[in-house]
Amino acid sequence: MEFRKLLTACVGTVLLATPAFAGPTWTFGPEDQGALKLEYKGQFQLNHRDTGGGSDDDESVSEFNFRRNRVALMGAYGKHFGLYVQTEFNEDNNITGFNVTDGDNEDFQLLDAVMRFKYNDxxxxxxxxxxxxxxxxxxxACEMPLTLDRSLLIRAPLVDEGTRDKGVTLWGNLFDQKFQYRLDAMNGRNDSASAPDSAFRYGARAHVTLLDPENGHGYKGTYLxxxxxxxxxxxxxxxxDVAYSNYTAAGIGSESVDYKAWTxxxxxxxxVDGVGTFTVSGAYADYDLDDAYKNDNLADLYDTGIMGINGEKNGGYVKIGYMLPNLPLQFFARSESWSLSNYNGFYDQEVDWYGGGFNYYFRGQDLKLTMELSQADFDKEGKKVxxxxxxxTEDFTTVTAQLQVIF
Structure with missing residues (x-):
């Protein structure tokens, strides 16, 4: 009986290390060593933008849609092995981060599929x-941010999976969980047909946490x-050798460039008892592609991924929040400033992004209402063909109401 209680505690610890805490859990195997948990995670939005519609892109647009619509399975067997699998379905999104489209798109993907082996902490x-x-x-965690969502400009260049990648990671906590290290070997640009070479993307990350530990693989934007x-x-x-720089009119290059980034x-x-909870978060990131964007053949170069929102760039953000002491209401604001190598044909584009709003937590992160007003301000505006x-390219303002459900 004591052995079974120990196994149950170990399995529970693995499952609690996952992003959310809702959903039913099943146990299986000898002495109930295995466990499997099912979750649904949805973010339903009402979006309104003051521009981007009509024949001249100057009419306002509105829509209801899902920002995220996910089903996740979390598994554990004993105290050393875990599994996380997550799918996502989206369809016909008209209002996206920086654009308004015709909404003629549909996407179902295996967002995460990771095997986790834990020797010790x-x-x-x-x-x-x-x-x-x-x-x-x-x-x-996408469901536990301080503001409505993560930065629209934070993604690394030339990653086929966007915020995810395929590979292996060694990570852990040292010195009584005050220090955490991570070492990655990932696919990076997984396109050997058009890239100069097929090389892995290597990364290293570390943090020092001076108060309560952040000891998981993921973080939260607020701990409420x-x-x-x-x-x-x-x-x-x-x-x-991640990309070519000297594209010709035929779209063929011969000089390769490397990718380097730091943050x-x-x-x-x-x-503070009786006063409330204060949150401050900030970051700076620099993504370098050896100035590959400096090329006269813009039409051939633009769609290669070394330009645009996720191309060569540098910048950062500051976020602040305040949560009332006796009411589950949290106010937040965000400011970002980025320099893009080229955006919509404008070289050395500067963009500032501001946003503010509130979260109301009906049942923690499992049932939450968020309202946000944001504005993107471009240094250079106009049309390019x-x-x-x-x-x-023109400034725009967006109003979003979002209801999040984790079940």
Missing amino acids: AVNFWLGKYKYSFTRENLE GEKKVLTIGGAYQMEK ADLFFEYP FGGKTYN
Whole structure:
């Protein structure tokens, strides 16, 4: 009986290390060593943007849609082995991060599929498809942010899976969980047909947490006043021969460039009895592709991924939050500033993004209402035509109401 209780506790510990805590759990195997938990995670939104519609892209647009619509399975067997599998379905999104489209799209994907081996707290080995270990922002749970969502500009360049990648990671906590390390070997650009070479993307991340520990693979954007946290982190990524720079009019290049990136971040959250909980978070990131964007053949170069929102860039964000002491209401604000190598045909584009709003927690993160007003401000505006496409750049304001459900 004592052995069974111990196994149940170990399995429970593995499952509680997953992003959320809802959903039914089944046990199986000898002495109930195995466990499997099912979750649904949805974010239903009402979006309104003041521009982007009509024949001249100057009419306002509105829509109901899902930001995230996911089913996840979390498994554990004993105290050393875990599994996380997550699917996502989206369809016909008209209002996206920086664009308004015709909504004629549909996507179902296996978002995560990762096997987790835990020797002890200092040695964890993951392999599969999951979030790569670079920015804190990307590693914060999508359902537990401070603001409405993560930065629209934080993704690394030339990653086929966006916020995820396929590979292996060694990570763990040392010095009584005050220090955490991560070492990644991931696919990076997984496109050997058009890339100069097929090389892995290597990364390293570490953080020091000075108050309550952040000891998981993922982070939270807020702990709702349940922890006192001060964490300072940093990371580095690199991939050799990731793209061509000297494209000709035929779209063929011969000179290869490397990818290098670094980031530094800070997270602070502190609850004060009778006053409320204060949150401050900030980061800076620099993504370098050896100035491959400096090329006259813009039409051939633009769609290669070395330009645009996820191309060569640098910038960062600051987030602040305040949660009332006796009411589950949290106010937040966010400011970002980025320099993009080229966006919609404008070289050295500067973009500032501001947002603010509130979260109301009916049942913690499992049932939450978020309202946000945001604005994107471009240094250079106008229309550009190249490659047979018309690109329009102008400031825009977005209002979003979102209901999150985890079940």
